[in-house]
Amino acid sequence: MCAATPDYKDSVFLPETEFPMRAGLPMREPEWLAHWEKIGIYDRLREKTGRKPFTLHDGPPYANGHLHIGHALNKTIKDMIVRSHQMMGFDARYVPGWDCHGLPIEWKIEEQYREKGLDKDDVDTVAFRQECRNFAAGWVDIQREEFKRLGVAGNWADPYLTMDFHAERVIAEEFMKFLMNGSLYQGSKPVMWSPVEKTALAEAEVEYHDHTSHTIWVRFKVVGEDSLTVVIWTTTPWTIPQNRAVCFGPGIAYGLYEVTDAPENSQAKVGEKIILGDALAASVFAAAKLEEGMVTRLRDVSPDELKGMTLAHPFRGVEGAEGEWDYNVPILPGDHVTDDAGTGFVHTAPSHGDDDYQVGLKFGLPMTYNVEPDGSYRKDLPIFGGQSIINSDGKDGPANVEVIKQLAYAGGLLAKGKVKHSYPHSWRSKAPVIYRNTPQWFVAIDKTLDDGMGQNGDTIRSRALTSIDKLVKWTPQTGRNRLYSMIEARPDWVLSRQRAWGVPLTCFIKRGAKPTDTDFLLRDDAVNQRILAAFEADGADVWYVQGFKEKILDGLHDPEAYDQIFDVLDVWFDSGSTHAFVLRDRADGTEDGIADVYMEGTDQHRGWFHSSLLQACGTLGRAPYRNVVTHGFTLDEKGMKMSKSVGNTVVPEEIIKQYGADILRLWVAQADYTVDQRIGKEILKGTADSYRRLRNTMRFMLGNLAGFTDAERVDVKDMPELEQWVLHRLAELDVEVRKGYGAFDFQGVFQKLFTFATTDLSAVFFDVRKDALYCDAADSLRRRSARTVLDLLFHRLTTWLAPILVFTMEDVWLSRFPGEGSSVHLQDMPETPSDWLNPELAAKWVGLRAARRATIAALEVQRSAKVIGASLEAAPVVHVEDADLLAAMKSVNFAELSITSGVSLTGDPAPAEAFRLPEVPGVAVVFEMAPGEKCVRCWQILPDVGTHKHPGTCARCNAALG
Template identity: 75%
Template sequence: MCADTTTAPDYKDTVFLPETDFPMRAGLPQREPEWLDRWARIGIYDRLREKAAGRPPFTLHDGPPYANGHLHIGHALNKILKDFIVRSQQMLGRDARYVPGWDCHGLPIEWKIEEQYRAKGLNKDDVDVVAFRQECRKFAEGWIDIQREEFKRLGVTGNWADPYLTMDFHAEAVIADEFMKFLMNGTLYQGSKPVMWSPVEKTALAEAEVEYHDHTSHQIWVKFPVVAAGAFPDAEACLHTEALAASVVIWTTTPWTIPQNRAVAYSPEIAYGLYRVEAVAENSSAKVGETVILADMLAEGIFKSARVEGFARVRGVSAGELGGLVLAHPFRGLEGSAGEWDFDVPMLPGDHVTEDAGTGFVHTAPSHGDDDYQLGLKFNLPMTYNVLEDGSYRPDLPIFGGQVIITPEGKEGPANVEVIKALARSGALLAKGKLKHSYPHSWRSKAPLIYRNTPQWFVAIDALLNDGMGEHGDTIRARALRSIEELVKFTPVSGRNRLHSMMEARPDWVLSRQRAWGVPLTCFVKKGAKPTDPDFLLKDPAVNARITAAFEENGADVWYVQGFKDQILQGLHDPSDYEQIYDVLDVWFDSGSTHAFVLRDRPDGSADGLADLYLEGTDQHRGWFHSSMLQACGTKGRAPYRGVLTHGFTLDEKGMKMSKSLGNTVAPQQVIDEYGADILRLWVAQSDFTVDLRIGKEILKGTADSYRRLRNTMRYMLGALSGFTDAERVAPAEMPELERWVLHRLAELDTEVRRGYAAYDFQGVFQKLFTFCTSDLSAFYFDIRKDALYCDGPASLRRRAARTVMDLVFHRLTTWLAPILVFTMEDVWLSRFPGADSSVHLLDIPETPADWRDEPLAAKWATIRQVRRAVTAALEVQRTAKVIGASLEAAPVVHVAEPEVLAALKSVNFAEICITSDLQLTGDPEPTEAFRLPEVPGVGVVFERAEGEKCERCWQYLPDVGSHAHPGTCARCNQVLG
């Protein structure tokens, strides 16, 4: 602030410049681990629990990640959002507990162990199941330790010393006990129906374990010959003359299901016709003169695919006629079929049949599709068991025995092609081709899936429950829908409709998996009994209690120890009368049960066993949110959560899905190593997490720039507050208007920040605070008050008021931003308030007096700032033209048309506000040469130079400079120097 001159003393040491050791460069990658060590040393999380005793609780229940690999950017997004919430709720006055957890059972971990076995040339099935399970446990333990440190490195607070694990003995005991509640309430049953099946992993998969990718399938058009008209008179007419040789044509993209066909479905709402082929192209499979029945809307496209060049519509075919037709299976009488397909194929009406694609008829294999299965139930169609667990046909199936649909490597086997060849030999193939479409794949092996009929264990979600928990409904589905409609708050609200529509349409819950690593289905079935028999399942509370106790003591591995059945049933039932079930529970049942062994059972859970919030990615509407809802509605009578928050997926900067093969992944550790975890956290805060989020080098550069600007604001305050004590404080009523305006802004922001944090609107909170720091403080308030802070005397009311306000701003900004920038705000706080046990994270957001709000004052200063913009813009023109070097060289004349605005400007020191040495306000009309800013109408600025000499201490140009005891100073500076 001091000029270099030989005619006046150097006053540099007399100016109160900001003093701080807070570094301009953050050095986050190197310094953040120091804060982590410090927090661990002083026991921040435990101290917060002690401090919060008696407060209203807030429980965010952690959705457990799988313990099987390093964290990806989606993990970081999820955990950082959770940390924002836990920390902000704590600082808002709640007892915000956070117990991190891990999902430890299931296919992802088991698959890793199997890969290790295959690499060594070993077969999992040759290993003792308990030994195998122990290897899975050890694998999970190793990754839990790694992931725990990676999560902590993100600055996430929580009970890391005692997380929950689904493989803990108590957890396994509770999961089994929760399963046995379904056993006892009558909703558990064994059924044989088609489920999504992975031939590679040899197990059923849950919907949440399925992902859809483009896949090229065979598509075929197949003729089912009409062999009889049944009992319908109208159908007899259809069989006269050329129609007697007619065929009904179906279309499918799964040729391998044709051997399992047991019906053809039609729609009474579709118009059908009988068509005759009149001309065909070379290599067409169609024959001139043959007749086929098709949906009228689709006929032209079908004939084009069949290379038919001429055709005629003979007449329409009514639903009544179709309902009376009896068809032959296309393999009837085929050489080598051994009579396997010599049965009649009925025509059946189906609501699922449309004319959107295909032929208007649907080939129906009840064992290999849900619509097919439902139609089979309705009309008592037989189920088939032709496809084995490895995706091959049973060895004794004629013609196709042993053929593989999906190979162990996840590739297409020969089954589809062999079926197509057999159709061609039988004369039933009208056309064939290839189709690229979205197709289900295993999220683990990435291999295509099939629908396969297999005995599985289900929970009936529409079964009536007499469990005394019917307040919200008498079935699991009813309770779930009521919970979604009335008991749960969704953020964003679109999540409500998504989960509701899924729950409305979902089938019964498939619980069983044919794997080894998991909690077993702890039940016994009567030997020789059928699943429909009343005594098929052993339902005995005493047996259940023994199982739970055994799991509590030794974990679920004991289920697989020789003699366990005898031990459990001895003295209660004859063990030889029962068979033990060895399937394991779907891991979604494990994670769906976490509310019981975390929220209900832990001392740091919740009093009512409910969570205030579940927070996961939007895919968990069909995953954890879904399974937790089903599980709790069966055992608690309602949803286990009061709130659900969902976030989007992470994409690269171009909006592309991240993929290692594309090389566009962003690893959390990579960002931390370059920028620090606070930059990653700031990226989350600046993003709209309710939609998909983009991240990449340029985005992170922008985030780092925002961070630097914010850090500079905090650094300036630290410097300006150096040596501040309570003795300097000024009461709000004694402060100048500018300071009272800042207090008004703090009161406004306090309301907005609290409301934003309560609504989980972190983007809104940060944007408001960032704008306040950069626009209200750095570009306005700090800019104006530098002169008073640097050059006024320590006893000056203006300077004391400014430092008082800055202290109040400091306490609020550090706590408002602490949930987001955990490391930086700790650094800022300790730079001012060092102490062995000090931490900003032990504080609450300070209460802000409501009487700081002053709307009339705020309106007045909004006007003042608007006019100031016109003045600074006018001076910038002169600076650009090099007429002046600094605004203090100016003394502009400001013409103001509105009397009210002019009065407001005259009531303050407007020259000080505009950082000019002098300034004249006038209501006279603007001269032609006046500078005008279009967005500030009624204001014109005429540039004038300031009169007088430059004060060598404050740099203002004033007429009195040089007339005081201290050479080269103005009156104010002379007085300060004494």
């Protein structure tokens, strides 16, 4: 070939696109956010008429700090749910919301006061609440921008806040429904109590951490038997002054034991007789430092014998006790008593434990009121008055040690020790909590309700269980089992909190009346309507304005006859009521006040899912959701829980600064969110690599679609088989993608699309069609078919991936369809014709692709040995044993599929030295060099190169040049 061969570079259709190879997401994503803001994309989507509504109801995050990785996971999953349903043809609405009342915010304001040396109790309640309101509002604004930066679309201009006046009015109104239907009552029972925060806590506000507790073995003398005792074991010595009974297990074997010898360091006394559960006796005596041979078992003790005994309190007759504990202590049967640990007897203080309380109810035991809100004993309690159980800093107070000392002085202490165990702590202050008996307000969940909503049951519990079983779909299904067991076993719902920042329990009680009296609570709809009107106008703060009671009751009831309740509602009641003031009341809510989806972390089975279910079953008669989707927690790369003290936290803001929000979103899509997920530097590097591969796929399409118009479009039936096979795959994927998005399976959707993009497209279709796209004539059927398929691919891949990679797919879309009002997020996923499905063709191409893999692998051996530099230098001989496969290979241009300049296909037996790929049996490849010269335009090596009008070209390229 002569040196003067023309340069045909300008005649080749090389890819043309301004879509950059490097994403630059951290810098460019804010531009798209501004674009969406400018075109009002969320409102424009609402203008699409005739669509079935789809509503994901946002579980409100707490407005008191910057976002953590759990927030990012949660909001991204929600965004994927909403966007995917919108693009599948729904009117998918998303109203973000915030939980604004409650202890965490109040605690922050109190901390500010303490730093200034101020006392919260000296500040006007309304002024204090206004500070809490301002604090929450500030964090709402901060978090809103942080959520938007994640690419989360929603009605950010008009979110819901539990502290909005209308919301506070509705929360009060929902509370009044329980007041009016008779399920609200005031009861005095033990609840989880935080001495540090001086308030009752719900189970959802408690977390469990390791804690080292004192353990004691305490003698209770049998009345009338000088040397006979029953021994209990407890990890809460401070509850001993509140003891009112000792319980035994009716099915446990008990024995009478006598101490015959004791070392000096033991609290045991020679000659004393002790009744214990036989299975536990050895461990008790070991704790008392009694060795084998120092104790003798005398006989069995029957349940009837135990029932006939009466015990003395360990502090009976103690000097300085002033007769406080000079009462008899009964021995009572209790099904909760086991011989797994302890002594076989359980110390029972009805004011400080649920099992104890239930025993107290059953047998009429008196309640005690020895512990104050700050966790100290009442000041007039003999011996222990004023001593704290938990100090204000959350550390153990002196009460436990003092009780142990007094037990030792009184002769009641048999042994003592310490145990490290899981113990309840407040999730806000992180301080230990106690069970404490206080007057609280409860909703009776087993009370029969005559409210006309009994189709799912006539109690809150029965309605909740029916909803869980029959009305709600669970993703994953384990969520159903977890919540069902919780509802099945839970006690009545405690609503009241002894705090200032929240919606008050809007009720009045009659002075002098008892909680059991029928007129104890004022139930008057006219009073309720006045309260609600005041809340709607000025918010719940008016409840605390001087003279409000008199104003509300004026002309209806004597204000002096009633006391106003100033407890506030549990914040879980606030968030549990959101279905009423968001789904029911807003124009962008739902017709029936029920959401299509609630989606939160697994901790919300005891939180928002739980409280929403209880609240709605009392006011709607059923669950306020049709689907419940839950995600797990986020761990570090080693599977460890994230902790600031450990230094293994991952902050969303830092990921966005380094990689961009789309990489964070892609991490979410690649993870199985239904279980705990891991995240860290190496995992994010892998995510970024997947992103780059996918981005290259989109860039290839854009580059080869430059200038494409409908005039080029080719009908499917006229396309080559390769294009028809790609369309078959698209038709398959259309079904799988829609099914996956409908089931909230983003991992499944992304895996299918990523595999398709990297294996079917990049490794096959693009690889094979590169030559035709670059070198065929503009009007060739093959090139036009390929570009038609690229266009069809483009519209599907961009919309299928847009719910996940919101910024990147917008970049891809605007690169092809620029314009002020243009956006991929205004598009729907295109309908894909079912007649693209061609199972027969697909089955044929399974064999073709396998033969192609074997051929390419054979050429790779030659390339690695530097025999050839490129596959176009080869024209292999492919031996095929299967006649059907051989016929299939001959029916297509197999050299084109293999990216070789030629190929020979034969059914002849292959020589021994032929290359074989183990996973493709029956196909063997013999390498041969391609004969001829290299075409300077397409680089294929063909015998006819140099014999045409245009020097140095093959017939195809010569024709293309005209």
